[in-house]
Amino acid sequence: MKNINLILVLSLILAVNMTFGQRKGRKTSEPQPQSKQIAQSPKxxxxxxxxxxxxxxxxxxxxxxxxxxxxxxxxxxxxxxxxxxxxxxxxxxxxxxxxxxxxxxxxxxxxxxxxxxxxxxxxxxxxxxxxxxxxxxxxxxxxxxxxxxxxxxxxxxxxxxxxxxxxxxxxxxxxxxxxxxxxxxxxxxxxxxxxxxxxxxxxxxxxxxxxxxxxxxxxxxxxxxxxxxxxxxxxxxxxxxxxxxxxxxxxxxxxxxxxxxxxxxxxxxxxxxxxxxxxxxxxxxxxxxxxxxxxxxxxxxxxxxxxxxxxxxxxxxxxxxxxxxxxxxxxxxxxxxxxxxxxxxxxxxxxxxxxxxxxxxxxxxxxxxxxPAYLKNQKIPAGYLNVARMQSKFLEFVKYQYGTTDVIKHFSASQVFLDHKIIANLDMDLKKVQEEIALELLDYEGINETYTAYQLWQNEYTEGIPHLLQNGWNQKRSGDVLLVPKPGFIDYPITGSTHGxxxxxxxxxxxxxxxxxxxxxxxxxxxxxxxxxxxxxxxxxxxxxxxxxxxxxxxxxx
CATH class of the missing domain: 3.40.720.10 (Alkaline Phosphatase, subunit A)
Structure with missing residues (x-):
């Protein structure tokens, strides 16, 4: 009886080993997974x-x-x-x-x-x-x-x-x-x-x-x-x-x-x-x-x-x-x-x-x-900004409105830079001054839209012109009032193209x-x-x- 039991045990062990060996053999014959390339390395x-x-x-x-x-x-x-x-x-x-x-x-x-x-x-x-x-x-x-x-x-x-x-x-x-x-x-x-x-x-x-x-x-x-x-x-x-x-x-x-x-x-x-x-x-x-x-x-x-x-x-x-x-x-x-x-x-x-x-x-x-001169001849709305005339008219407004032009520090690149210290010394509200200037400039020929720094500071625009202006407006470097000309209107000589x-x-x-x-x-x-x-x-x-x-x-x- 003991011999029969010993034979059964040995047979069972042999069967398990054969099965394991077969599984192991199948496993090694399967294609090995390749390591993924997570980045390219062009020369x-x-x-x-x-x-x-x-x-x-x-x-x-x-x-x-x-x-x-x-x-x-x-x-x-x-x-x-x-x-x-x-x-x-x-x-x-x-x-x-x-x-x-x-x-x-x-x-x-x-x-x-x-x-x-x-x-x-x-x-x-x-x-x-x-x-x-x-x-x-x-x-x-x-x-x-x-x-x-x-x-x-x-x-x-x-x-x-x-x-x-x-x-x-x-x-x-x-x-x-x-x-x-x-x-x-x-x-x-x-x-x-x-x-x-x-x-x-x-x-x-x-x-x-x-x-x-x-x-x-x-x-x-x-x-x-x-x-x-x-x-x-x-x-x-x-x-x-x-x-x-x-x-x-x-x-x-x-x-x-x-x-x-x-x-x-x-x-x-x-x-x-x-x-x-x-x-x-x-x-x-x-x-x-x-x-x-x-x-x-x-x-x-x-x-x-x-x-x-x-x-x-x-x-x-x-x-x-x-x-x-x-x-x-x-x-x-x-x-x-x-x-x-x-x-x-x-x-x-x-x-x-x-x-x-x-x-x-x-x-x-x-x-x-x-x-723009070519576009106008093709009956497409276009034109030129007269920036010199615009600045002259603007400074007249500033002088009349605030009693001095010293509140303006600079005017360039379609932006107005204000002197914040002078505005504070005159006990004026900066937000109100920005809005008044923006409304004044909005009436000028060739200007389509105006925005203030306060608007860009306080709001988050997600589309349209204000979105683009906000992405281009740097809090420490950009101006107080931004001007957007009408489509097809530029500040440039009458020959050649420009951008901006x-x-x-x-x-x-x-x-x-x-x-x-x-x-x-x-x-x-x-x-x-x-x-x-x-x-x-x-x-x-x-x-x-x-x-x-x-x-x-x-x-x-x-």
Whole structure:
């Protein structure tokens, strides 16, 4: 009996072991779960801002673009068709800062290109800094830094995340177009000094001397080679998407009698002086690409496993738009030539960094209004503000109402700055003074709306013009009364286009994303400028800029 029991026990143990072995064998033959990738690691991120690019420049000139520039970004990347600035004023300094900080002037503090500083009692420039000296020239053009920008940028966050190993280089013709995207901790920011210099320069904020490759570029004849007539890329008869070449809505180059192609004034052709004029031609964008590619090569960007960042701003499109206007053949030619330069840039990224190894985004710092004189001739409501007459009438009102004009400290950038100390000394109520002034200015010709600082302080607007003004209004830096012109009305000469308003022609700009970690597709859902930085940060798996108010665009990320 004992033997039978022993046999039964041994049989049971053998059966259990066989079953366990079979289960164990099946388990090891099943596919093992792969670890999830929670962030992308492109070798290089390239941020591109096209100064004064309306969204409809993509669609208007689409049939003229080649396959390797704008069309490549759209067809192989992601197109946000309903992309907007969610604040005003829509200007270059705030635009570049907002793209890279992921927030609005209310938080990052760059409320305009220039503004009245209430503490220093003077006008200040968004990037000026007397604490630093120019590198690369003897002028004051390099006394610059990002110190007026109050928050971090996505480029700063990349530097912090990689323990300063990820390199950040920023390039633009305009100083603010390089300095603000580069953030506070960029390895270098370079901008182009025109005038008699025609050289790329920097600031002691970044370096004490230019790298040898920059010096070599400056000493070459690369820039001088662009001192040539500006002719159209294609037969001008094909440019049916723009107005007449000879019209009264455009400005002239020096020595010109008509604003027509070819632009070949003596200054444009001179080899010894006046490089400033190159900014007003598409050649300024070509010079920018030339220099950016030198930076790509000589700074070894995108050559290892740590993500680098190249920030590029194309400024010539803004200069050309201001001079010739939205509907000009010059603007059309500028974008066709920029398309060629974009193809050249992308091809070099393919070669130097590798196809599928980099990520690109392209957007703008603001749009632009069509020339109001042209709109009026098309029976569309538009016009010009007579600011001198407005100020004279306004000061008469202030003198009559308060007995002194000393209550006004400054009037600029569609804002009135009051002297709070004098108002307090006169025992007046600040809120009431703001309201009285706002009501007075609302009656002026060309003004559509006015808002007071008290309104923006006390209320939270979620839509419409007041929402955009509130996002652009900084409590410590902005004025007491804000003015909004009628749609199509501007404070500008009667030739050329400008920008700055909360109107849709100034807010609607492109956003194209392409490359590693980016889906192919498009959306007509509203996206906003502050969404760009957190989208790139989410893709990279790095911290968001510390003032971020935007949201990652989920549809974009692969």
């Amino acid at each position: 290089l991120v390239v941020g591109i801002i096209v100064d004064q690019m309306r969204y409809d420049y993509l669609t208007r000139f689409w049939n003229h673009y080649g396959e390797g520039g704008f069309k490549r970004l759209v067809n192989e990347g992601f197109n946000c068709k309903n992309h907007h600035f969610n604040y005003a004023p829509t200007k270059t300094g705030p635009g570049h800062a907002s793209v890279y900080t992921g927030t609005t002037p209310a938080a990052h503090g760059i409320i305009s290109n220039d503004w009245y500083d209430k503490v220093q009692d003077k006008e200040v420039y968004c990037a000026s800094d007397e604490s630093y000296a120019t590198v690369g020239t003897n002028s004051d053009a390099g006394k610059m830094s990002p110190h007026r920008m109050l928050t971090t940028t996505v480029t700063d966050q990349l530097r912090l995340h990689t323990q300063q190993k990820g390199k950040v280089i920023a390039v633009a013709l305009k100083d603010r177009g390089a300095i603000l995207p580069g953030g506070h901790s960029a390895n270098a920011a370079y901008w182009f000094e025109g005038g008699d210099s025609g050289q790329w320069i920097s600031s002691t904020y970044y370096m004490q001397n230019l790298p040898q490759w920059v010096t070599d570029f400056n000493e070459s004849d690369r820039v001088e080679a662009y001192k040539k007539p500006w002719t159209t890329l294609k037969d001008i008869a094909l440019y049916q998407e723009s107005g007449l070449d000879n019209n009264v809505y455009e400005s002239l180059f020096e020595d010109e009698t008509t604003p027509t192609f070819p632009h070949s004034t003596p200054n444009l052709l001179a080899k010894e002086r006046d490089f400033e004029i190159l900014k007003y031609t598409p050649y300024g964008n070509s010079i920018t690409v030339d220099f950016a590619l030198e930076a790509l090569q000589n700074e070894n960007l995108g050559t290892d496993g740590i993500t680098d960042f190249l920030a590029i701003s194309f400024s010539s499109t803004d200069y050309i738009g201001h001079k010739f206007g939205v509907n000009s053949k010059e603007v059309q030619d500028a974008y066709l030539r920029l398309d060629v330069d974009l193809q050249r840039l992308l091809n070099q990224l393919d070669q130097k960094v590798g196809v599928g190894q980099y990520t690109v985004f392209l957007t703008a710092d603001h749009g632009a209004v069509n020339v 308003s909360p109107m849709i022609y100034d807010t609607h700009v492109p956003l194209l994303l392409y490359g590693k970690g980016i889906k192919k597709g498009s959306t007509v859902a509203r996206t906003e400028i502050p969404d760009i930085a957190p989208t790139i940060a989410a893709l990279l798996g790095i911290g968001f800029p510390n003032g971020t108010t935007g949201e990652p665009i989920a549809e974009v990320l692969d």
